[in-house]
Amino acid sequence: MLVSEVAYTARRxxxxxxxxxxxxxxxxxxxxxxxxxxWLIGLVVFVFGPMVVSLYLSFTDxxxxxxxxxxxxxxxxxxxxxxxxxxxxxxxxxxxxxxxxLQLAFALLMALLLNRQIRGVGVYRGVFYLPSLLGSxxxxxxxxxxxxxxxxxxxxxxxxFGVSSSTSWVGSPDTALLTLVLLNVWAFGSPMIIFLAGLxxxxxxxxxAARVDGAGKVRTFLYVILPLLSPIIFFNLILxxxxxxxxxxxxxxxxxxxxxxxxxxxxxxxYLYQExxxxxxxxxxxxxxxxxxxxxxxxxxxxxxLSRFWVFYGDENQ
Amino acid sequence: xxxxxxTARRGTPAGARRSNVITHIVLLILAVGMxxxxxxxxxxxxxxxxxxxxxxxxxxxSVTFSNYVRGWNALQYPFGQYLLNSLLITVGSIAGxxxxxxxxxxxxxxxxxxxxxxLMAVLLGTIMLPEHVTIVPQYVIFxxxxxxxxxxxxxxxxxxxxxxxxxxxxxxxxxxxxxxxxEAASIDGCGHFRIxxxxxxxxxxxxxxxTAIFSFIWTWNDFFRPLIFISTPSMDTAPLxxxxxxxxxxxxxxxxxxxMSVISLIPVFLFFVFGQRFLVQGISTTGLK
Numbered sequence: 001m002l003v004s005e006v007a008y009t010a011r012r013x014x015x016x017x018x019x020x021x022x023x024x025x026x027x028x029x030x031x032x033x034x035x036x037x038x039w040l041i042g043l044v045v046f047v048f049g050p051m052v053v054s055l056y057l058s059f060t061d062x063x064x065x066x067x068x069x070x071x072x073x074x075x076x077x078x079x080x081x082x083x084x085x086x087x088x089x090x091x092x093x094x095x096x097x098x099x100x101x102l103q104l105a106f107a108l109l110m111a112l113l114l115n116r117q118i119r120g121v122g123v124y125r126g127v128f129y130l131p132s133l134l135g136s137x138x139x140x141x142x143x144x145x146x147x148x149x150x151x152x153x154x155x156x157x158x159x160x161f162g163v164s165s166s167t168s169w170v171g172s173p174d175t176a177l178l179t180l181v182l183l184n185v186w187a188f189g190s191p192m193i194i195f196l197a198g199l200x201x202x203x204x205x206x207x208x209a210a211r212v213d214g215a216g217k218v219r220t221f222l223y224v225i226l227p228l229l230s231p232i233i234f235f236n237l238i239l240x241x242x243x244x245x246x247x248x249x250x251x252x253x254x255x256x257x258x259x260x261x262x263x264x265x266x267x268x269x270x271y272l273y274q275e276x277x278x279x280x281x282x283x284x285x286x287x288x289x290x291x292x293x294x295x296x297x298x299x300x301x302x303x304x305x306l307s308r309f310w311v312f313y314g315d316e317n318q
Numbered sequence: 319x320x321x322x323x324x325t326a327r328r329g330t331p332a333g334a335r336r337s338n339v340i341t342h343i344v345l346l347i348l349a350v351g352m353x354x355x356x357x358x359x360x361x362x363x364x365x366x367x368x369x370x371x372x373x374x375x376x377x378x379x380s381v382t383f384s385n386y387v388r389g390w391n392a393l394q395y396p397f398g399q400y401l402l403n404s405l406l407i408t409v410g411s412i413a414g415x416x417x418x419x420x421x422x423x424x425x426x427x428x429x430x431x432x433x434x435x436x437l438m439a440v441l442l443g444t445i446m447l448p449e450h451v452t453i454v455p456q457y458v459i460f461x462x463x464x465x466x467x468x469x470x471x472x473x474x475x476x477x478x479x480x481x482x483x484x485x486x487x488x489x490x491x492x493x494x495x496x497x498x499x500x501e502a503a504s505i506d507g508c509g510h511f512r513i514x515x516x517x518x519x520x521x522x523x524x525x526x527x528x529t530a531i532f533s534f535i536w537t538w539n540d541f542f543r544p545l546i547f548i549s550t551p552s553m554d555t556a557p558l559x560x561x562x563x564x565x566x567x568x569x570x571x572x573x574x575x576x577x578m579s580v581i582s583l584i585p586v587f588l589f590f591v592f593g594q595r596f597l598v599q600g601i602s603t604t605g606l607k
Binding site for chain 2: 025028029031032033035036038039041042043045046047049050051053054057064110113114116118120124125126127128129130131133134136137138139140142143145146147151153156157159160186190193194196197242245246248249252253256269272273276277282285286288289290292293296300
């Protein structure tokens with residue numbers, strides 16, 4: 001009793017200096033929240049509020065004109081029997097599985113090529129980076145639509161090499177998605193720059209040691225550079241996977257908003273847009289938004305679990 | 319650095335020098351391949367439509383500006399109007415991001431407060447949050463407020479730090495600035511608002527430049543949100559207008575489409591050329607797109 005009382009008094013009546021510090025700290029906390037006011041308002045009004053509303057709408061039938069009608073899990077159940085939903089999920093998975101690894105492999109390769117003492121590295125880096133700035137623009141999607149069209153640049157170049165092709169690559173269900181994968185690979189610049197930054201962090205002594213031990217270029221890459229770079233690869237993998245889930249513009253433009261031909265470019269986000277803002281099935285679109293969030297969460301979690309088997313953090317064994 | 323490079327060069331055996339030449343050749347081929355479609359688009363925008371369908375080279379032959387004249391006037395309003403609309407939204411977004419994100423970042427980088435770790439996790443979480451989860455309710459809310467078909471849904475949220483990327487970017491940058499500077503100011507009697515405005519802001523100019531450039535490019539390129547919130551043709555942004563050139567049933571005027579595409583990419587290209595240093599810095603510290 002006495003001890004706790006002493007402790008209590010000690011806590012309540014500290015030496016003036018500590019008391020001053022506590023007051024200062026409380027004041028600092030208040031100041032911090034003043035700085036945070038705009039962000040916190042934004043968080044409630046534009047993020048959490050809408051998320052709650054979206055969750056509610058996902059359990060309703062809502063067409064924007066009439067009041068929302070509660071339908072329980074109907075929207076979620078509908079996904080299992082909605083052929084276009086299933087197709088859009090398939091298209092998105094195929095897109096991610098192809099586009100992300102290809103883009104990252106290319107980005108890593110180019111970063112390795114650029115990570116040398118050669119003249120003009122800055123210029124090359126700039127040129128390789130440019131497409132990733134433009135890749136999500138409508139203008140480049142318009143260009144892609146022409147390049148892979150019937151009389152597009154690709155068929156013209158093929159003609160120069162004596163191959164006569166009148167295929168519309170964006171117009172054929174077998175190849176349309178591949179042209180979008182290619183667009184994503186083409187925009188490999190930003191992961192490349194992250195790889196470059198990572199490569200610069202690898203200490204020269206480590207590479208020197210590998211060379212002294214008689215490791216050739218390939219073995220140095222496989223056993224020294226790759227493990228040291230694995231956290232960066234992981235970081236890029238997580239980011240690019242999430243970006244690819246959200247891809248929208250190129251599919252919208254090359255298909256004229258339809259997701260065609262034969263729904264072969266019906267990205268998940270495109271179908272969500274069509275349902276929510278084309279057919280005004282806003283309850284269903286909300287449910288799709290939540291499933292997307294869930295899918296991103298699950299894939300990210302799986303990536304984190306798998307990363308234990310291949311991502312190497314230098315301080316692990318110390 | 320330069321001494322090291324010089325030694326390296328002097329000590330380079332002939333084989334390594336040859337491999338450097340090969341690297342250059344490989345890089346050059348790849349670089350040309352990468353930008354070829356873009357250059358071809360620019361050159362093609364100066365050709366007539368027949369040649370666009372038959373000339374895969376980038377050697378200019380007959381130069382004509384007729385595509386630009388036709389494209390500019392192809393839609394309901396002159397293309398300049400769409401560019402101005404985009405510019406208005408972009409300038410508003412840049413201002414909003416700069417103010418709201420730097421204020422938020424200061425609290426996270428320099429101040430101690432309750433629930434800091436939790437809020438930091440929330441901040442990072444919102445970076446990953448797909449906007450598709452919130453877009454339907456946002457539409458409902460904004461329409462209840464009478465904001466549909468105005469630029470408010472595109473600009474106002476930026477004043478409330480919704481682009482958490484930039485908060486993170488500025489936090490990362492602030493962390494590299496020595497605390498002694500603000501401590502000295504604090505001893506001199508400066509409050510945090512003075513420290514923020516007179517000491518921090520001038521020191522984080524590079525991060526603010528990166529924020530401004532990325533804000534510009536992202537907002538300028540943004541298609542999804544304007545597509546949802548704008549439906550009056552006179553208020554269309556440049557990307558919305560470009561979309562109108564593509565007619566899925568065929569009969570696209572490619573010359574005109576290319577010409578307006580080139581015009582809409584010029585500002586992005588200029589920011590890229592003059593802001594590359596900031597862009598590279600921004601990507602390497604945060605991993606933004």
